[in-house]
Amino acid sequence: MINNESRSVVILGASGNLALTKLLPSLYTLFTSGALPQNFAISGYARTAMSSEEYRKIVEENLRNSIEETLLVESFLQEYLKSIHYFSGSYDSVEDFSKLHVGLAEIHTKFPSKPTVLYYLSIPPSVFEPVIHSLRECGAIEKGDPDVSVIVEKPFGYDTESAKALGKTLDQTFDESQIFRIDHYLGKEAIMNLMVMRFANLIFEPVWNRNYIDSITVAWEEDKNIGGRGGYFDKAGIIRDVIQNHLLQILALVAMEKPRSYDSDAIMAEKNKAVKSIEQITLDDCILGQYISGVCGGKPVIGYTDEESVPDGSKRETFARIKCAINNHRWSGVPFYLQAGKALTKSSTEIIFQFKEVPGDIFSSPHHPNKLIIEVQPDAGIKFCITNKVPGKGMVLKDVALDFSYDDGFNKAMPGAYERLLLDAIQGDKTLFINYEELIHSWEIFTPILEKIDAGNAEVFPYHAGTNGPEETSRI
Numbered sequence: 360m361i362n363n364e365s366r367s368v369v370i371l372g373a374s375g376n377l378a379l380t381k382l383l384p385s386l387y388t389l390f391t392s393g394a395l396p397q398n399f400a401i402s403g404y405a406r407t408a409m410s411s412e413e414y415r416k417i418v419e420e421n422l423r424n425s426i427e428e429t430l431l432v433e434s435f436l437q438e439y440l441k442s443i444h445y446f447s448g449s450y451d452s453v454e455d456f457s458k459l460h461v462g463l464a465e466i467h468t469k470f471p472s473k474p475t476v477l478y479y480l481s482i483p484p485s486v487f488e489p490v491i492h493s494l495r496e497c498g499a500i501e502k503g504d505p506d507v508s509v510i511v512e513k514p515f516g517y518d519t520e521s522a523k524a525l526g527k528t529l530d531q532t533f534d535e536s537q538i539f540r541i542d543h544y545l546g547k548e549a550i551m552n553l554m555v556m557r558f559a560n561l562i563f564e565p566v567w568n569r570n571y572i573d574s575i576t577v578a579w580e581e582d583k584n585i586g587g588r589g590g591y592f593d594k595a596g597i598i599r600d601v602i603q604n605h606l607l608q609i610l611a612l613v614a615m616e617k618p619r620s621y622d623s624d625a626i627m628a629e630k631n632k633a634v635k636s637i638e639q640i641t642l643d644d645c646i647l648g649q650y651i652s653g654v655c656g657g658k659p660v661i662g663y664t665d666e667e668s669v670p671d672g673s674k675r676e677t678f679a680r681i682k683c684a685i686n687n688h689r690w691s692g693v694p695f696y697l698q699a700g701k702a703l704t705k706s707s708t709e710i711i712f713q714f715k716e717v718p719g720d721i722f723s724s725p726h727h728p729n730k731l732i733i734e735v736q737p738d739a740g741i742k743f744c745i746t747n748k749v750p751g752k753g754m755v756l757k758d759v760a761l762d763f764s765y766d767d768g769f770n771k772a773m774p775g776a777y778e779r780l781l782l783d784a785i786q787g788d789k790t791l792f793i794n795y796e797e798l799i800h801s802w803e804i805f806t807p808i809l810e811k812i813d814a815g816n817a818e819v820f821p822y823h824a825g826t827n828g829p830e831e832t833s834r835i
């Protein structure tokens with residue numbers, strides 16, 4: 360329990376999928392674990408007209424369907440539901456937002472102290488601007504007020520210009536210190552462990568550079584096809600959906616220098632420097648693919664352009680492998696591959712560090728250079744591949760893996776990424792969030808190639824659903 364403070368979370372877009380399936384279940388888990396203060400309120404806001412009582416019923420039903428039975432303690436559940444309120448109104452009505460503001464003030468009068476208020480923009484990007492405008496005009500936000508903050512969900516723009524425009528909109532109402540740009544990948548245990556692995560273990564630093572590492576690959580795969588989500592996906596593509604944000608954030612944590620302390624400003628400064636050191640990407644650094652029919656997860660899958668939700672003849676990339684170069688002393692000459700694809704063989708995310716060959720090898724038995732694999736999902740773990748002598752006569756070598764899994768090592772349930780990040784934001788800790796400078800750099804790296812892909816001026820190779828992507832992948 361956090362001492363005697365008061366906290367209030369306001370979810371805008373509270374009737375939506377993210378609010379009901381991720382945010383409210385995560386807040387429930389935090390609530391039952393005692394991580395939230397006694398003086399805590401959740402208020403939902405959306406256009407759908409319903410009473411607080413009706414909203415609580417929807418939340419309850421969702422929790423009963425999504426939370427493990429052992430965690431659904433009836434007394435906790437009823438107590439949690441009591442902390443939830445609902446307001447309906449449109450996103451562009453200052454009058455409706457004023458009613459929300461008055462309603463919140465009434466809820467807050469029950470608290471012994473003025474609460475900090477966290478607004479969560481769980482809404483489509485098309486309504487960001489009116490919502491931010493309404494929040495400002497109804498008097499709910501004072502720019503720079505340390506007790507009021509906002510969480511913004513991706514997409515943070517569509518390219519450099521739109522990201523800057525969104526930044527400008529946010530800047531009219533919030534100070535950068537009040538803005539939490541969330542990328543849920545940064546709340547995953549294996550990703551948070553990257554810094555611990557690098558900076559709390561002596562053995563990694565001496566080899567974490569161009570002298571020992573041959574290449575680094577951050578690979579995201581999904582064995583699902585697009586199905587009915589083509590409307591959204593076809594405008595974005597896999598680079599905007601996964602690579603520009605999740606994979607680039609992982610790259611920054613892998614490549615950055617050691618921060619002066621484990622403090623959000625110091626970490627952000629080092630991440631910014633790493634992202635700024637990435638050289639401009641051209642189409643020559645990319646292999647793009649689009650899936651055609653095949654078999655995925657044991658089921659026959661139609662091709663991407665045959666999906667009903669996808670426009671005929673679309674050249675949108677559902678797979679991309681991008682070679683990035685980091686121009687600094689540590690990484691010069693080491694390729695970083697960012698690779699992501701839909702309709703592949705499995706669903707997983709991993710970081711693969713391929714080490715160089717041992718110079719002057721004295722063994723005649725073939726063996727491979729070391730490989731370190733950080734498994735992010737579905738199961739988090741660390742695998743280190745080394746060469747070993749096969750027991751017995753002669754000198755036969757074999758690659759074996761030292762294998763650590765979080766499940767075996769810690770024997771406890773891993774908190775969800777949203778759970779962790781929501782708690783950090785409620786407590787005002789920005790360490791695992793993205794700042795404006797870094798965001799704009801990340802768009803500048805990808806915008807030139809995205810413009811060419813959007814215009815249909817990039818070669819997109821076909822690959823069968825259920826395979827590892829296009830055959831051309833090995834060209835870069």
Ligand SMILES: NC(=O)c1ccc[n+]([C@@H]2O[C@H](COP(=O)([O-])OP(=O)(O)OC[C@H]3O[C@@H](n4cnc5c(N)ncnc54)[C@H](OP(=O)(O)O)[C@@H]3O)[C@@H](O)[C@H]2O)c1
Pocket residue numbers: 372373374375376377378381405406407450480481482483484485486512513514
């Ligand atoms: N779901 C996820 O796992 C996830 C992951 C990463 C990022 N995000 C981002 O988080 C945000 C919310 O996601 P979501 O899945 O909850 O979205 P959603 O269900 O499509 O939308 C959230 C709410 O916004 C309102 N809304 C939807 N379309 C609208 C429109 N055209 N104009 C005005 N209001 C509209 C609806 O509420 P009312 O009609 O009741 O107002 C809806 O319940 C989105 O920006 C999404 O890109 C979601």
